[in-house]
Amino acid sequence: MTAPPDGDASAALLEQVRNALQDSTPLRIQGSNSKAFLGRECAGEILDTRSHRGIVSYDPTELVISARAGTPLSELHATLEAAGQMLPCEPPSFGAGATLGGMLASGLSGPRRPWAGAVRDFVLGTRIISGSGQHLRFGGEVMKNVAGYDLSRLMAGSYGCLGLITEVSLKVLPKPRQCLSLSLEMTPGQALAKLAEWGQQPLPISAACHDGERLHLRLEGGAGSVAAAHERLGGEPLDAGYWSQLNEQQLDFFNPGLPLWRLSLPHNTPLLALPGEQLLDWGGAQRWLKTAATASEIRAAVSAVGGHASCYSHGLQDSPFQPLAPTLLHYHQRLKAQLDPQGIFNPGRLYAEL
Numbered sequence: 001m002t003a004p005p006d007g008d009a010s011a012a013l014l015e016q017v018r019n020a021l022q023d024s025t026p027l028r029i030q031g032s033n034s035k036a037f038l039g040r041e042c043a044g045e046i047l048d049t050r051s052h053r054g055i056v057s058y059d060p061t062e063l064v065i066s067a068r069a070g071t072p073l074s075e076l077h078a079t080l081e082a083a084g085q086m087l088p089c090e091p092p093s094f095g096a097g098a099t100l101g102g103m104l105a106s107g108l109s110g111p112r113r114p115w116a117g118a119v120r121d122f123v124l125g126t127r128i129i130s131g132s133g134q135h136l137r138f139g140g141e142v143m144k145n146v147a148g149y150d151l152s153r154l155m156a157g158s159y160g161c162l163g164l165i166t167e168v169s170l171k172v173l174p175k176p177r178q179c180l181s182l183s184l185e186m187t188p189g190q191a192l193a194k195l196a197e198w199g200q201q202p203l204p205i206s207a208a209c210h211d212g213e214r215l216h217l218r219l220e221g222g223a224g225s226v227a228a229a230h231e232r233l234g235g236e237p238l239d240a241g242y243w244s245q246l247n248e249q250q251l252d253f254f255n256p257g258l259p260l261w262r263l264s265l266p267h268n269t270p271l272l273a274l275p276g277e278q279l280l281d282w283g284g285a286q287r288w289l290k291t292a293a294t295a296s297e298i299r300a301a302v303s304a305v306g307g308h309a310s311c312y313s314h315g316l317q318d319s320p321f322q323p324l325a326p327t328l329l330h331y332h333q334r335l336k337a338q339l340d341p342q343g344i345f346n347p348g349r350l351y352a353e354l
Helices: 008-023 073-082 100-106 188-198 223-233 241-247 295-303 326-339
Strands: 027-030 045-048 055-059 064-068 123-129 135-139 164-171 178-185 205-210 214-221 260-264 277-281 286-290 308-311
Touching: 008 027, 008 045, 008 123, 008 164, 027 100, 055 073, 064 073, 073 100, 100 164, 178 223, 188 205, 188 214, 188 277, 214 223, 260 295, 295 308
Parallel strands: 027 045
Antiparallel strands: 055 064, 064 164, 123 135, 123 164, 178 214, 205 214, 205 277, 260 286, 260 308, 277 286
């Protein structure tokens, strides 16, 4: 299955970028805007990628799919589903029109991330329009081509600040033959201890979340290994739709109320003494916190254990992403200057200094 040849849509994007460079006009890159609530506000002329869409190539036997940035994620998932394959990183959509470009630019991964890998781990190659007005290709369509200074994976989590993504090649995997979700009653502390223990054992766990009262697990793999793990772990059946609701922030926990923070923590970090309500995802490595605590209080507690915190409540913080250390910020600024010398792509979306 392939899309029509790259033509007018690609040329229109390139022309808009070149005109912006000529006039020093900042550009605000967007697809469906499903992730507009993340990051800082940025001003500029809207550059909409959705006209540049379509699957460029897909051969299920090669486990590689290439598509244009404006391709809806729903279309990508449907194509892979028909061949019994999937994006292992489970990127959230946060909206029906979410695009492939937004998936890569935000770099967000779902419940399977600790066991399968992040979005960037499955990126084989990209095409981007650079800040010098060139349409460039990086990486390739097979794993062996990914070597050296990997600019393709650098696009993951860049929020459009480094260039305009026009095409992405991704490694995909077969869907697991068996999938079973379980729920076990235990405290958060007990859950963290059990997950640390199970992490040293060959159990087919592919998702683990504690909601404050119960530990929810997903087992995936061959029928025999899933059945054996179920017999050992016990627990009550859990609707498999729970993981999609968690990933898309549709659980009751995410209902509007107190500010929402995402805490990213090292593996096996104990419970943090922070006020509010917490939901433990990724086996405890990702924690969602609803709290009235200040940003400085949250970040002090998280930094003390080697983690970082991002605010998911739009407009609440001028710096919603974890502030960078001076040395790291310096490197980010140098990279931005190399790839986007005029600073026209999503200025300030990640940090005010970029």
